[in-house]
Amino acid sequence: MVISEINYINFRNLLDFSLNFSPKINLLYGKNGQGKTNLLEALYFVGTGKSFKTKKAIETIKYGKTKCGAFATYKDSISEKKIIVKLLDGKKEFSYNGKKTSYDEFYGKLNIVSYIPEDVAIINNSPNIRRDFFDGEIAQSDPDFFQCVKKFNHLLKIRNKYLKDKTYRNDEFQIYQAEFIKYGAKIMKTRLDYVKVLSSLLSLNYRKLFDNTKELELIYNCSLGSIKKKSLNEIETLFKDSMNKNFYQEIKLGFSLAGPQKDDFLFFLNNYDAKGNASQGEKKSIIFSLKMAEIDMILRNKKEIPVLIIDDITSYFDNSRLYRLLEYLEKRNIQIFMSSIEKLKISSSNFYVENGEITYE
Template identity: 55%
Template sequence: MEILEMNYINFRNLEDRNIQFSPRFNLFFGKNGQGKTSILEAIYFSATGKSFRTSKNIELIKYNKDKMGSYISYRDLISEKTLSVKSDKKNKEYKYNNKKTSFDEFYGKINVITFIPEDIELIMGSPSFRRSFFDSEIAQSNYDYFKNLKNYNKILKIRNKYLKEKKTKEVIFSIYEEEFIKSASKIILKRIEYVKNISIILNLNYRKLFDDKKELCLKYESFIGEFKGLNLEKIEEKIKVKINELKDQEIKYGYSLVGPQRDDFKFILNNKDAKSYSSQGEKKSIIFSLKLSEIDMVIREKREAPIFLIDDIASYFDSVRKDNIIDYLKKRELQVFISSTSDLNIESKNFRIDKGEIQNGNHECK
C-alpha cells in the first residue's frame, strides 16, 4: 500500500499544502516544535479518520479556525483510490472515492502502523490502554472483529444498565446475556489467535534486531483463566461458569465483572514481566519489535504491506539501535514516513519543516 499524495487544510500548526510522497522513505526533519509529529498525525488522520495523539477533534483544528480537512490519494493492490475527511468542532464527514461514507466503511481502507515515543505506555500503562490498542490492531485488518467489538460494547452497556437497575430476573436480560456470551467469546478467541501468531513473530524480530540472547513473548491474560485448546463453544461455557460464580457480586456492584473488557496483555522477556524487570532500552526495543510484527500481521491478513510512521526516531533510540532499525527497514518493501531532528543515513524524499511550513529539501539539520 502506498500513499501518493496528501492535501490538508487547517491541520494543527501546519501551513496548508499538497505533498507528493516517495513510495519508499519519506523523511521529515526539523527542530523541535516545528510540526514533525503534526505532519505524521496528518497522514495518520487522512488514512484512518483518527489521531494517534488525541480523541478530541477540536485539538486538530488550527487555532482560531472552525474547520479542517484532509485528502489523500493512495494505491492498493487493485487500483488508485482517494479518501478525504472534513471536520468541524463537532462532526466529521468521510469520503471514499469522492462519495460520502460512514466511519465504519472508511476505517481500515488503508492500514497504518505507527511508532511514537508514547507507545512505551503499552508496557507501562493501564490494561485498558493495551486492550484498546490490540483491539484496534486486530480490527483494522479484520472487519468481523471490528463489527463484533462494536456489538459487544453495545450489549455490555445494556447489561450494565440492567445490573445497575437490578433487573436481572427479566426475560430480556437473559436474551441479552446469551448475546453477550456469544459476542464475548468471539472476541476472546480472536485475541487468543492473534496473540499466538504475533508472539512468534515478535520474538523473531526482537532477536534479529536487538538481542539474540533473549526470548520475548506476548501473553494474553483473559478473565476466563486458562484457555489453551479451547474453541468457541468451550469459551462460552467458561464464561457461563464465571457468570454464575460472580452473579451475586455483579448485582451488588451494578456492573459486569465478566467479559473481555477485563482482560490484559503482558510482555515477557526471558520469563520476566517486562513492566517490572526490563530496562528502558529493552522496553523501547520490545515496542519497536511489536510494531514490526504488526506489519507482518497485516501482510499476513491482507496480503499487502501497511504504511509505517515513525516519530522522532533519533531522540528515542541510541545510534546503534537506530542504525539497526534503518538497515532493517531498507530491506523491507514498505512505504515509511519518519520524523527526526537529526540526519539519517537513508535515501529518502526529504521534507524540511520550519514553523509548520514544509519544503522539499536536503538533509541539513544537525
C-alpha cells in the same frame, strides 16, 4: 500500500499545502516545534480517522479555525484510492473514492502502523490502553471484529444497567445475556488466536533486530483463566459458567465481573513481566518489534504492506542500534514516513519542515 499525495487544510500549525511522496523512505527533518509530528499526525488522521496524539479530535484544528480536513491518494495492491477526512462542528466526515462513508466502513481501508515516543504506554499504562490498542490492530484487517466489539460494548452497558437497577428477573435480560456471551466469547477467541501468531512474530523481530539472547513473549491474559487451545464453544461454556458463579456478586456490585472488558495483554521478556522489569531501552525495543510484527500480521491477513510512520526516530536508540534499524528499514519494501531533528545518513526523500511549511529537497 503507498500514499502518493496528501492535501490538508487547517491542520495544526501546518500551512495548507499539497505534498507528493516517495514510495520508499520519506524523512521530515527540522528543528523542534516546527510541524514534523503534525505532518505525521495528518497522515495518520487521513488514514485512520484518528489522531495518535489526542482523543480530542478538535485539538487537531488550527488555532482560531473551526474545521480542518485532509485528503490523500494512495495505492494498494489493486488500484489507486482517494480518501478524505473532515472535521467540522465537532463531527468527522469520511469519504472513500468520492463517496461519503461511515467510520466503520472507512477504518482499515488504508493500513497504517505508527511508532511514536508515547507508545511505551502500551506496556506501562493500564489494561484498557492495551485492549484498545490490540482490538484496533485486529480490526485493521478484520472489519467484522470492529462490529463485534461495538456490539459487545453496547450489550455490556445494557447488562450492567440491569444489574445495577436489579431488573435482571425481566425476560429480556436472558436474551441480552445470551448475546453478551456470544459476542464476548467471539472477542476472546479472536484475541487468543491473534496473539498466538503475533507473539511468535514479535519474538522473531525482537531477536533479529535487538537481542537474540532474550526471549520475548506476548500473553493474552483472559479473565476466564487459561483458554489456551479452547474452541469457541468451549469458551462460551466457560464464560457462561463463570457468570453463573459470579452472579450474586455481580448483583451486589451492579456490574459485570468477567468478560473481554476485564482482559489484559502482557509482555514477558525472559519470563519477567516487562512492565515492572524491562529497561526503558528494552521497552522501546519491544514496542518497535511489536510494530514490525503488526506489519507482518497485516501482510499475512490482508496481503497488503501497511504504511509505516515513525516519529522522532533518533530519540529511541543509541547510534549503533539506530543505524542497524535504519539499514533494516531501507532494505524492506515498505513506504515509511519518519521525522528527525536532522538529516540521516540513509537514502531517503528529504523534506525540510520549518514553521509549518514543508519543502522538498
